[in-house]
Amino acid sequence: MTSQEPLRTLPTSKCLYIKQQLIQGMRAKRFTDRLPSENQLAATFGVSRMTARKALVELETEGLVERIRGRGTYVKKSDPAMGYFVVQPSRRHAETLDVAYSTRVLELRSLEKPPPMVAKRMAYSGMTILARRLHCFDGKPVRYEIRHLRGDLCGSILFEDLETVSIHELLVDRLDLPLTRVWQRITAETLDARTAAVLEVPVGRPAFHILRTTYTHDTPVTCVEYFIRGELAFEDSFAPGRTGPPPGLGFGH
Amino acid sequence: MTSQEPLRTLPTSKCLYIKQQLIQGMRAKRFTDRLPSENQLAATFGVSRMTARKALVELETEGLVERIRGRGTYVKKSDPAMGYFVVQPSRRHAETLDVAYSTRVLELRSLEKPPPMVAKRMAYSGMTILARRLHCFDGKPVRYEIRHLRGDLCGSILFEDLETVSIHELLVDRLDLPLTRVWQRITAETLDARTAAVLEVPVGRPAFHILRTTYTHDTPVTCVEYFIRGELAFEDSFAPGRTGPPPGLGFGH
DNA sequence: CAGTGGTCTAGACCACGTC
DNA sequence: ACGTGGTCTAGACCACTGC
Numbered sequence: 001m002t003s004q005e006p007l008r009t010l011p012t013s014k015c016l017y018i019k020q021q022l023i024q025g026m027r028a029k030r031f032t033d034r035l036p037s038e039n040q041l042a043a044t045f046g047v048s049r050m051t052a053r054k055a056l057v058e059l060e061t062e063g064l065v066e067r068i069r070g071r072g073t074y075v076k077k078s079d080p081a082m083g084y085f086v087v088q089p090s091r092r093h094a095e096t097l098d099v100a101y102s103t104r105v106l107e108l109r110s111l112e113k114p115p116p117m118v119a120k121r122m123a124y125s126g127m128t129i130l131a132r133r134l135h136c137f138d139g140k141p142v143r144y145e146i147r148h149l150r151g152d153l154c155g156s157i158l159f160e161d162l163e164t165v166s167i168h169e170l171l172v173d174r175l176d177l178p179l180t181r182v183w184q185r186i187t188a189e190t191l192d193a194r195t196a197a198v199l200e201v202p203v204g205r206p207a208f209h210i211l212r213t214t215y216t217h218d219t220p221v222t223c224v225e226y227f228i229r230g231e232l233a234f235e236d237s238f239a240p241g242r243t244g245p246p247p248g249l250g251f252g253h
Numbered sequence: 254m255t256s257q258e259p260l261r262t263l264p265t266s267k268c269l270y271i272k273q274q275l276i277q278g279m280r281a282k283r284f285t286d287r288l289p290s291e292n293q294l295a296a297t298f299g300v301s302r303m304t305a306r307k308a309l310v311e312l313e314t315e316g317l318v319e320r321i322r323g324r325g326t327y328v329k330k331s332d333p334a335m336g337y338f339v340v341q342p343s344r345r346h347a348e349t350l351d352v353a354y355s356t357r358v359l360e361l362r363s364l365e366k367p368p369p370m371v372a373k374r375m376a377y378s379g380m381t382i383l384a385r386r387l388h389c390f391d392g393k394p395v396r397y398e399i400r401h402l403r404g405d406l407c408g409s410i411l412f413e414d415l416e417t418v419s420i421h422e423l424l425v426d427r428l429d430l431p432l433t434r435v436w437q438r439i440t441a442e443t444l445d446a447r448t449a450a451v452l453e454v455p456v457g458r459p460a461f462h463i464l465r466t467t468y469t470h471d472t473p474v475t476c477v478e479y480f481i482r483g484e485l486a487f488e489d490s491f492a493p494g495r496t497g498p499p500p501g502l503g504f505g506h
Numbered sequence: 507c508a509g510t511g512g513t514c515t516a517g518a519c520c521a522c523g524t525c
Numbered sequence: 526a527c528g529t530g531g532t533c534t535a536g537a538c539c540a541c542t543g544c
Contacts, residue, residue, distance in 0.1 A: 013532065027431060037510060048534045053511080061314060069511045070542035084337045085439050178280060186338050188441040188459040188483030206441040206459045206483075230441030230459075266513065290529060301515045306530080322530045323522035 014047050018055040021045075026064070026075050035065060035073040085234040087186075087210065090135040090143050091166065099137040103163045106198070107132040110151055110158060118148045121213050122220040127151030131162060134198060141199045142232055147224040153177060154221070167222075177216045184212040188230065195227050206230035267300050271308040274298075279317070279328050288318060288326040338487040340439075340463065343388040343396050344419065352390040356416045359451070360385040363404055363411060371401045374466050375473040380404030384415060387451060394452045395485055400477040406430060407474070424474065434468040441483065448480050459483035 018041060025031045036044070041052035056073050059065040067073045094101030107130060113119065114128040122128075128148050135143040147167065149157060154177075157170060171177045189209045196203045208228040213220050271294060278284045289297070294305035309326050312318040320326045347354030360383060366372065367381040375381075381401050388396040400420065402410060407430075410423060424430045442462045449456045461481040466473050 015532075039509080048536090050535090051533060054532090056511090067511065068542085069540070070509080072510060072542095084339045085437075086337045176280075183488075184338075185486045185488040187486045188461045188481075190443060190457070190459045204443070204457065206443045208441045228441075233438045233440045235436075235438040268513075292528080301517090303516090304514060307513090309530090320530065321523085323524075323528080325529060 014045065015051050015054045015058070018045055018047070018052060019058060022055065022059060023064070031075055033074060035075065037072060087184075087234065089166070089168065094137055097137065100139070102136045102139065104134045104136065105131070105162050106134055108158065108162060110155075111148075114148050118223050121211075121223050122148070122150065124150055124220065129154055129157055131157070131167070133162060142229050144195060144198050144227040145224060146226075147222060149222045150220070153219075171216075171221065177221050179214050180217055181215040182212060183215075184210060186210045189227075191227065199227060199229060201229065208232075267298065268304050268307045268311075271298055271300070271305060272311060275308065275312060276317070284328055286327060288328065290325060340437075340487065342419070342421065347390055350390065353392070355389045355392065357387045357389065358384070358415045359387055361411065361415060363408075364401075367401050371476050374464075374476050375401070375403065377403055377473065382407055382410055384410070384420070386415060395482050397448065397451050397480040398477060399479075400475060402475045403473070406472075420475075424469075430469045430474050432467050433470055435465060436468075437463060437465040439463045442480075444480065452480060452482060454482065461485075 022031070022035060025035075035056070038049050038053045038056060041047075041055065042049045045052065056065065056067060060067050060073075064076060065073055066076045088096070090103070091101055109130055111128045111130050113125055114122065118128070119125040128151050131145075131147045131149070133145045133147070134141050135145065149167075154171065154175060156175065157167070160170060168179075172179065187209045189207055190204050191199065191201065191207050193203050195207075196205060199205075199207070207230045208226070210224075210226040210228065212224050212226075214222050214224075275284070275288060278288075288309070291302050291306045291309060294300075294308065295302045298305065309318065309320060313320050313326075317329060318326055319329045341349070343356070344354055362383055364381050364383050366378055367375065371381070372378040381404050384398075384400045384402070386398045386400070387394050388398065407424065407428060409428065410420070413423060421432075425432065440462045442460055443457050444452065444454065444460050446456050448460075449458060452458075452460070460483045461479070463477075463479040463481065465477050465479075467475050467477070
């Protein structure tokens with residue numbers, strides 16, 4: 001019963017074979033701290049150093065191992081049982097769900113000064129643009145968006161039709177403001193009267209509340225706040241071990 | 254204003270330099286669909302094919318590019334403005350927050366048959382083990398866990414002290430049941446009387462509700478249900494472009 | 507100092523798509 | 526047949542860590 005894992009698919013490549021051996025070794029606790037070095041692997045498996053190296057590097061990018069220059073390769077204590085939830089742009093959610101997507105612009109105007117909390121999060125208190133939108137699936141509101149943008153960088157957005165174009169594309173493609181960093185937080189909340197009315201649900205219903213600040217080169221460009229109906233589940237399925245990018249995923253029911 | 258991105262740090266390595274040039278090229282729309290091939294890059298930059306290749310491969314693992322054998326390397330339309338939230342095991346949350354962590358076992362016993370919904374999710378209706386635990390930060394309940402495990406695979410768990418050891422470690426290390434796949438769903442809900450009482454909050458308070466099924470080799474091993482107080486924010490900060498693994502992250506307030 | 511990982515080279519053969 | 530990416534080799538030099 002000990003670690004007879006189904007790595008039985010015959011090794012299609014030497015690199016893969018080495019990886020599998022190392023993974024089995026870690027599972028079987030043959031390697032508990034340090035893994036063989038590149039040269040050792042190359043010798044014992046009879047391959048070139050570059051091949052042995054590739055196996056180790058891939059294990060590192062998969063999060064199973066940590067490599068420290070001058071010291072060696074060490075097994076990383078996995079904190080698995082962990083998971084992540086992907087938040088997709090509304091338009092993609094709709095595609096995944098195969099429902100009709102539409103956006104309504106509730107408000108679009110410039111502000112002399114942003115609200116204090118926004119000013120703090122953007123570290124900026126000059127002119128800003130406020131955009132409030134409602135994202136609907138099959139005509140029913142599911143996501144309420146309240147967005148502030150730096151007026152000095154995004155002024156032209158005032159003249160765009162935000163019901164048909166993506167704000168993100170405007171920023172990246174037209175305004176040359178690539179996203180370089182994102183900060184965000186999600187909480188579960190109950191909706192107050194005003195917000196519930198916008199989403200057309202009874203007061204007190206649960207919702208996800210997301211705050212997000214997006215940066216271009218450490219300059220905050222836009223702050224957005226979402227209220228998403230709580231029944232709309234974020235659903236994910238993935239293989240742990242931090243293998244590669246988070247899979248793009250669905251909104252389930 | 255055109256794509257004078259701060260990639261001005263002088264190229265510490267040839268590979269990095271090539272990557273930067275390619276990224277600039279994509280930003281500046283010089284490459285809108287196809288990127289130069291490995292051989293072309295090697296020739297124009299005067300490096301070996303392996304070096305040019307490394308640059309392209311890294312761009313692929315960073316999610317910026319797609320490589321198709323026999324065809325070429327293509328820029329991937331990013332669907333950014335996307336994000337993901339990491340759900341950590343309770344113990345790590347507490348460490349991140351630097352608060353005292355404790356677990357109380359509310360119930361631990363075997364069931365003749367699992368509840369119908371669990372039976373369906375596990376595709377199994379034999380004997381199961383039910384474990385209910387309450388995870389506390391600084392003595393205050395924050396996460397309520399209801400877990401079902403396959404009795405035939407995890408029987409020995411009945412004799413473990415689940416207030417001190419991690420169920421995940423038991424499965425992986427002692428029972429040789431590695432996690433190979435996870436399915437999960439999160440919703441925002443309001444707490445009913447029973448659940449609110451367990452978490453010691455008023456009825457109707459918002460909470461995250463997570464359902465998770467964990468597999469070993471396509472065999473469902475355990476189903477877990479969490480209720481997490483809604484004020485406990487999941488907070489993340491990351492660079493988009495799907496660079497590498499999701500960063501482990503905090504619980505913020 | 508010896509050993510580690512990080513980078514790079516100039517070849518090679520293969521599997522796959524396109525024409 | 527040709528070009529693409531995927532794999533691999535047998536060297537090389539470097540930067541860093543440990544003793």
